[in-house]
Amino acid sequence: MDDFLAARSQMALSLGFHIIFSCIGMVMPFFMAVAHYKWLRGGDETYRNLTKAWSKGVAIFFAVGAVSGTVLSFELGLLWPKFMEHAGPIFGMPFSLEGTAFFIEAIALGFFLYGWGRFHPWFHWFTGVVVGVSGLASGILVVAANAWMNSPSGFDYVNGQYLNVDPVRAMFNDAWLSQALHMTLAAFAATGFAVAGVHALMVLKRRNIHFHFRAFQIAAVFGTVAAVLQPLSGDFSAKDVARRQPAKLAAMEAHFHTEKSAALVLGGLPNEKEQRVDYAIKIPGALSFLAHGNFEQEVTGLDRIPVADRPPVTVPHLAFQLMVGLGMFMMGLALLYFWALWRRPHWLRADWLLKLFVAAIPAGFIAVEAGWTVTEVGRQPWILYGIMRTRDAVTPMPGIAYSFYLFTAVYLSLSLVVIFLLYRQIKMVPELYDRPALVGAA
Structure with a gap:
């Protein structure tokens, strides 16, 4: 493996690992806040125990996400020094604000975890909400930085020099809204279906049914609403890509x-x-309609793109098809869930519906990984679209392949540790709240 491929592979591995934890970190605090609110308003101890259980999961994901996110920040400078030399002063604002949001999230999470019985109940609840809001802001700010790589703005590029830098304009570039919206909904859909599916599995196993069914209901609502809205944001994103990055659209399709x-x-x-x-x-x-809102309009193909500027086709196309297919599956399951809420409430406790949610546990995160594959591979050969090529930004330092192998081993080990911790956490749910009568057979 040459150093260029190793650098790209290490960055892809780090991002692919981190994005799962960042999605969960953005979303699960809101599940926690809803459960906490229900306990404060209704006094049902099940929601109190659910809040505590979810808060421990949030702490695990926050710790792993913080470590993997820090590694990503270092990798930008170590693996892509030429890029950071020029790009750092321009898109540094969203990264610095993300750091601020991260610190607020860490402080609020500390208050929440250690504030039981020490703060006023509603202030304690508020600290949990702050965890969610700051985590969501952190994710959006990172996406804004990535959007700038897809839609460079906020500077004048003259004779190889980056002049007249405007960090605010760089942060609010043409791509940030569509990418941030699409990523946020993807995070809610992926996390919602994954959490709902895990609790549905526990219900099917007849373990702590009352507890897990309550958790399933909260997570399923978040996931299904996001899954129904996601195609709308996808259409918005597709039209935006068709306008700004016709080569990426051509590769996707x-x-x-x-x-x-x-x-x-x-x-x-x-x-x-x-x-x-x-x-x-x-x-x-x-495709003409989806890209331009007109069945007759011309869509630029790869034949209009210089050969040296064309992205790979097979990987973005297959990843895009996988993302859309899984998105349609989740949307279909969401519509079925809404129909059950409206017209067939007994379906909500049916084994067959719970099994569908169990099957959907990995769907959202696979779709997220596929979507980022489309975003990153579809931008190639550019690291900064239309201005700097990826190959020109890589470090000249030799031996990157060994770094890639090391990081692969570390991430695999860390994944096993996280799986073990989550498994133990699920097994520790108290048996006091087992009420099998709430959930019937199919």
Whole structure:
């Protein structure tokens, strides 16, 4: 493995690992706050125990997310020094604000974890809300920095120099809103379905049914609402990408030839050598409509992009199809859940519906990983779109492959530790709240 590939692989591994914990860190505090609110308002001790159980999970994910996020920050400077030399002063604002949000989150989490019986109950609840809000802000600020890489702004690029820097304009670039919205909804959908699925599994095993069914209800509402809204943000993002990054859109859709009434490709295997897609289902005009809101409008293909500037096609296309497919699955399950809430309340306690949620445990996070693959691979060969190539930004330091192997071993070990801690946490749920009568058979 050459150093360039090793640097990219290490960055991808670090980001792929961290993004799971950042999503959970953004979302689970809101589940915790809802459970806490229900206990304060209704006095049901089940919600108090649920709040405490979830707060321990939040602490685990916060610790791992903080470590992996710190590693990512160092990697930007160590692996991509040329990029940071020029980009640091421009997009440093969202990173510095993210650091502030992180510190607020850490302080609020400390208050919450150690504030039981020490603070006024509603102030204690408020500290939990602050954990969620600051975590959400932290995630949005990091996405704003990534959006700047996809849509550089806030400076003038003249003769290789970055002049007239405007950090505020750089932070609120053309891509930040669509990316932040899409990522936030993805985090809520992924975490909501994962948490709901874990608790559904415990219900199916007839363990602490009352406790786990309450937890399932809270997480399922967050996840299903986000899953229904996600296609709307996806449409917004697709139109934004079509306007700013036509090469990325062409790679996502394996759209090799510029044409009007462009067809939407479902599935298929791109053949980059022969410029075609095999085994695909094509819907005439649908890509033109999704990209431009018009069934007739022309969609730029890869044939309009210089060869040296074209991104890979197979990886973004397959990742995009996987993301959309899993998103449709979660949206379908969400609609089924809403129908059950409205017209078939007995379905909510049916084993078959709970099993569907168990099947959806990994769906959201796989979709998140696939979406980031589309974002990052689809931007290639640019690290700063249209201005700096990824190969020109990599460190000249040799031996990066060994660093990649080391980090792979560390992340695998850390993953096993987290799985063990979460498994032990779930097993420690008190048996006092087991009321099997609440959940019937299918």
